[in-house]
Amino acid sequence: MEMTVLSSGLLTTVQDLGRLGHRRQGVALGGAVDAFALQVANLLVGNAGNAPALEFSLTGPRLKFSGDALIALCGGGFGDLPDWRLVRVRAGGEISLEKCRAGCRGYLAVSGGLDVPRVLGGCGTDLRGGFGGHEGRALRAGDGLKVKRGVLEAHSMRPDAALHHFIAPEIRPAYSRSPTVRVVRGAEAGEFSGEFFQHLFTVEAHSDRMGLRLTGPQLERRAKAGELVSSPVAPGTIQVPPDGQPIVLMADAQTLGGYPKIAHAISVDLPLLAQLRPGDTVRFQEVALAEAHRLQQAREHALAILREGLAEKLH
Amino acid sequence: MRFARACAKKQVMKITPLGDGALVVEVAEKIGDAALLHVQALVRELERNPLPGTIEIVPAFTTVAVFYDPAKIGSMDALRNELMARVPRTIPRKDKSVVREIVIPVCYGGDFGPDLAEVAAQAGLGEDATIALHSGAKYRVHAIGFAPGFPYLAGLPEKLRIPRRATPRTRVPAGSVGIGGAQTGVYPLATPGGWQLIGRTPLSLFRPENETEPALLQPGDRVRFQPISPEEFAAWK
Numbered sequence A: 001m002e003m004t005v006l007s008s009g010l011l012t013t014v015q016d017l018g019r020l021g022h023r024r025q026g027v028a029l030g031g032a033v034d035a036f037a038l039q040v041a042n043l044l045v046g047n048a049g050n051a052p053a054l055e056f057s058l059t060g061p062r063l064k065f066s067g068d069a070l071i072a073l074c075g076g077g078f079g080d081l082p083d084w085r086l087v088r089v090r091a092g093g094e095i096s097l098e099k100c101r102a103g104c105r106g107y108l109a110v111s112g113g114l115d116v117p118r119v120l121g122g123c124g125t126d127l128r129g130g131f132g133g134h135e136g137r138a139l140r141a142g143d144g145l146k147v148k149r150g151v152l153e154a155h156s157m158r159p160d161a162a163l164h165h166f167i168a169p170e171i172r173p174a175y176s177r178s179p180t181v182r183v184v185r186g187a188e189a190g191e192f193s194g195e196f197f198q199h200l201f202t203v204e205a206h207s208d209r210m211g212l213r214l215t216g217p218q219l220e221r222r223a224k225a226g227e228l229v230s231s232p233v234a235p236g237t238i239q240v241p242p243d244g245q246p247i248v249l250m251a252d253a254q255t256l257g258g259y260p261k262i263a264h265a266i267s268v269d270l271p272l273l274a275q276l277r278p279g280d281t282v283r284f285q286e287v288a289l290a291e292a293h294r295l296q297q298a299r300e301h302a303l304a305i306l307r308e309g310l311a312e313k314l315h
Numbered sequence B: 001m002r003f004a005r006a007c008a009k010k011q012v013m014k015i016t017p018l019g020d021g022a023l024v025v026e027v028a029e030k031i032g033d034a035a036l037l038h039v040q041a042l043v044r045e046l047e048r049n050p051l052p053g054t055i056e057i058v059p060a061f062t063t064v065a066v067f068y069d070p071a072k073i074g075s076m077d078a079l080r081n082e083l084m085a086r087v088p089r090t091i092p093r094k095d096k097s098v099v100r101e102i103v104i105p106v107c108y109g110g111d112f113g114p115d116l117a118e119v120a121a122q123a124g125l126g127e128d129a130t131i132a133l134h135s136g137a138k139y140r141v142h143a144i145g146f147a148p149g150f151p152y153l154a155g156l157p158e159k160l161r162i163p164r165r166a167t168p169r170t171r172v173p174a175g176s177v178g179i180g181g182a183q184t185g186v187y188p189l190a191t192p193g194g195w196q197l198i199g200r201t202p203l204s205l206f207r208p209e210n211e212t213e214p215a216l217l218q219p220g221d222r223v224r225f226q227p228i229s230p231e232e233f234a235a236w237k
Helices: A035-044 A267-274 A289-314 B002-009 B033-048 B076-089 B116-123 B127-136 B230-235
Strands: A002-007 A013-015 A053-057 A062-065 A069-078 A086-089 A094-096 A100-110 A144-146 A180-185 A201-203 A211-215 A237-239 A247-249 A261-265 A281-286 B014-017 B022-026 B054-059 B063-068 B101-108 B139-144 B151-154 B169-172 B176-180 B183-186 B191-193 B196-200 B222-227
Touching: A035 A053, A035 A069, A035 A100, A035 A267, A035 A289, A180 A267, A180 A289, A261 A267, A261 A281, A267 A289, A289 B076, B014 B076, B022 B076, B033 B054, B033 B063, B033 B076, B033 B139, B063 B076, B101 B127, B101 B176, B101 B230, B116 B127, B116 B196, B127 B196, B127 B222, B139 B222, B151 B183
Parallel strands: A180 A281, B101 B222
Antiparallel strands: A002 A062, A002 A144, A013 A053, A053 A100, A062 A094, A069 A086, A069 A100, A180 A261, A201 A211, A201 A281, A211 A247, A237 A247, A237 A261, B014 B022, B022 B063, B054 B063, B101 B196, B139 B151, B169 B191, B176 B183, B176 B196
């Protein structure tokens, strides 16, 4: 089965959960900016959570399917496709995900998963490096993506019962256009005045998969604090360049950074940041590292229950 | 090696969380050969005897990040203590690792090095003397990062330390050899960039198809640049 791109949208790429083990060579972790949405979309269609799927931002693609397909849209809401549930598309069917109804980034999983080569341990597109995903680049109109045969098709495609299931809002992250994102302290947090936690920050237009640029009160660093030696950074790291306006690093974060790190968004709240659009606002709240770990394990547990529950229904 | 022993006496070490998925171990305060030895020794130790629950080790100039899965480390204290215990044992007495020397062929000047004349003028040298100085020096990779396969090279002669261009280029071709302040390096991929471009290498510094060694260079490598002609550049395979 093949999925044809009729129109590409703003930035549509193949993504999975990223590549581990190559940051020492300067290769970004990459993968879905909203890893929760990508995993749930995959689980809904019977795929492994990290199967390659489509990620798109603000304006999604129009797609045509050469054969019967089971798909799921999670994360942002796009077009009039029902989201957070399994949807059947008949052979020759088209879907339009052009208009973004909610959030910023959509994830479309297709039963079987997209058939793209594995490069450096991952199937996602590394835009900066120009490799991975579909020819190392964003999708264009006319591209055809092969889809592997899924477990649902293997069961003669009768997931009728599963078509009624959807992911309840309470299981989803608390997506909002003005979320409070929990953070743990950064190494240089003590060098800044206390305004970081009291103020509202606005998402800038030139935010991308590498980083979310924020504007708000200028964060002043103590004059005495000197220049830093560049050191490792990661998705979630909030760094403050000399202009005092913070940048939250996202999935395509560079591997090393030289700006002071005021805080780090905790893993379970990265999806909240992933769904912010330019103009949306965000507030930060400090939590203890142990609390961040507890929340992350609770999230993993919820995903495991979902995985098992769906597996029972689908197979 | 004298510098290694001198530094071994006053070993600094600080462990800081990098968000909820990594710890950063600082083994030295300043960039230099001693820091490089410390970082490499710790990386080797953590590779030989991986700590439970760790998933990725990322070295930088003076630090090593240890990425972990919080569900598999036992406790943060356990991981911290284990890391603490690892570092002192790895203080390098001398550089025991086999140091590779990589020769990078460079076609200097012309279309490949549009800023060579500017660099030569600022250095108060002729173009040939500039090429001789850049290719006669010995460099060492202190870190790989920022972009895939991008090497940070130390060892640029003082005279060639020319500030970056006031306006960065929107596209620097892959293989471009540039100077930016005290650094010299090679752009592995076509990207925007502000360094002064003095030449280009036909070698590929980043090869994503090479699963085991996608980056040509790794920290610790010694690097030399070797001038080649445009004909040699064109014939390079």
